[in-house]
Amino acid sequence: MRSTRSSKFGTVHIDSTVHIDNHRTEHADTTVRSDRTLRTGKTSRTARRSAFATSGRRTTRVSAVLLATALALAVTGCGGDDDNDGGSTKPSARGDGGSTVTLPKLDGESLEVAAVWTGGEQKNFKKVLAEFEKRTGAKVTFVPAQDPIINFLGSKVAGGQPPDVALLPQPGAIKQAVDKGWAKPLGAEATKELAENYSQGWQDIGKVGGKQYGAYYKAANKSLIWYNAKVFENAGASEPKSWKDLLSTAQTVYDSGVTPFSVGGADGWTLTDWFENVYLSQAGPEKYDQLAQHKIKWTDPSVKQALTTLAEIWGKKDYVAGGAKGALGTAFPESVTQTFTGGDQPKAGMVYEGDFAQINIAETKAKIGTDAKVFPFPAVGDTAPVVSGGDAAVILDDSKAAQALVTFLASPDAATIQAELGGYLSPNKNVPDSAYPNEVQRTIAKSLVAAGDDFRFDMSDQAPQAFGGTPGKGEWKELQDFLSNPKDVARAQQKLEAAAAKAYGGKG
Known part of the structure; x- marks a missing residue:
């Protein structure tokens, strides 16, 4: 759900992205929630399971080191020449220098594409759709969801009016759409593009029952903290490497006269992302997987420690702009913009969220x-966390035009257009590095591709929608309540467990 994440930024946590465990997959076949569990495929991943199970912490440590190194390199490489305030919608060749994707002529055809994207993200995606229209002659309408x-x-x-294609932000949502009979399998051309341009792990998370239903058009690195460089400079603050350092940096910023953090608490998903980073780093990958599948309860001591x-x-x-009440009235976009407006006296010095x-x-x-710099979410435990997410294109009304659009979205051509516009990260390994408008984004993209199949998906996106993906319900609401009263950890755990048990069908 949401979208992306650098000392700058370059570090692409995706590189350090925690790998997604295959054990989630087994569960995924039996429950909607596990369907988000996704993280690995439903079939043909048996051979990997034992290897992943024994290498979780090692992979995370190595990834964290790579991430920190990449971030440092990216920061030194950021320059004005790399900025791109508009980009272009010109067709781009594959990263390997081959030809662009071949699309059919669709003159007179029309189709609708639904997504939850707003603002600049929606505007940029519409430019991608405009290129598809130009190449095929089809008419595409974006439907805000x-x-x-x-x-x-x-x-x-x-x-009786489903959109032809929808961009779904949770693996569980893909399975739910399949279980309800809404989603249609991708055709040969779209599947071919996925095989040529995506690692097996990114292909597998779009599968249900061994069939390909989703093409992950967009990825996100949800383990970054952005900061106002002028505020840090004035305060004499430095980028933290550990949670203890983060608290120290926050105090330094506070002492300079600026509130340390901006929190978009009106959007419950931002709070789940905060929790996931702390929990993953502190409790470790194995516990993370168990909690994601509700194999351990939210009353577990590890959850108490994270809260x-x-x-x-x-x-x-x-420490939070506007206090708890102000944060709960602040939507995610505003939480970001208020950190970088107001010169060296913004409403907050830092804001956590993805690329x-x-x-x-x-x-x-x-x-x-x-002006705006970024550092990896600090290590709370032994290693820094790396959490990823993404949005997959799924066909609801099967047609030649819908199949062609998803084929296009699975190609380097479409992703390259949006990459050039900024604020976007693609798991497509054939998008040229040069497409990204600055060194920070290029480093993040390289890290994501280099990570291959070693990544962990957003925990709430793996949960049943009723628990991990609905405003005013489940984890979103309970963490909002906890933000309002962070002293009552036990009550927060009890409410989280009650909501989880109900959503997971009493299992776990």
């Missing part, structure tokens, strides 16, 4: 790598 998108699609299906750690920031007086925050930063005219 609401969260949770599965409910939105359900109403459209019930009314207690979060309270060191959420519960600290004057996609670049789109909102751009709206403030702050220059990434100079």
Whole structure:
């Protein structure tokens, strides 16, 4: 869900991205939630399971080291010449120098594409759709959807007017769409593009029952903290490497007269991302997988430890812009923009979220790598966390035009167009590095591709929608309540477990 994440930024946590475990896959076949569990394929991954199970912590450590190195390199390479304030929609060749994807002529055809994207993200995606129209002659209409998108699609299906293609932000949503009979398998051309351009892991998370239903058009690095460089300079603050360092940096920023953190608490998913990074680093990959599958309860001591750690920031007086009440009234986009407006006296000095925050930063005219910098989410435990997410194109109304559009979205051509516009990260390994508008983004993209199949997906996106993907319900609401009262950890755990047990069908 949401979208992306650098000392700058370049570090692409995706590189360090925690690998997604295959054990989630087994569960995924039996429950909607596990369907988000996705993280590995439903079939033909048996051979990998034992290897992944024994190498989780090692992989995370290596990834974290690579991530930190990449970030450092990216920061030194950010320059004005790399900036791109508009990009282009020109067709681009494959990264390997081959020909562009071949698309059929679709004169007179029309189709609808639904996604939850808004603002700059929606605007940039429409430029990709415009290129598809130019090449095929088809007419494409973007349909703004609401969260949770599965409910939105359900109403459209019930009314007999489903969009032809939908961009789904959770693996579980793909399985749910398949189980309901809405989603249609991808055809030979789209599948061919995926095989040529994506690692097996990214192909597998779009599969249900061994069939390819989703093409992951977009990825996200959700383990970054962006900061106002001028605020840090004035305060004499430095980029933290550990949670303890982060608390120290926050105090330094506070002492300089600026509130340390901006939190977009009106959007519950931002709070789940905070929790996931702390939990993954502190409890470790194995526990992360178990909690994602509800194999351990939210009343587990590891959850208590993570919530207690979060309270060191959420519960600290004057550490969050506007306090808890203000944060709960602040949507994600505003949480970013208010960090980079107001000169050296913004409402906050730092804001946590993924690489996609670049789109909102751009709206403030702050220059990434100079005015707006980024560092990896600090290590809370032994290693720094790396959490990823993404959006997959799924066909709901099968037709030649719909298949052609998903084929296009699975190609380097489409991804290259949006990469040039900024604020976007593609798991497509054949998108040329040069397509990304600055060194920070290029480094992040390289790290993502280099990670191959070693990544862990957003935990809430793996959960049943009722628990991990619905405004005002489940984990979103319970963490909002916890932000409002971070002192009552036990009550927060009990409420989280009650909501999880109900959503997971009483299992776990």
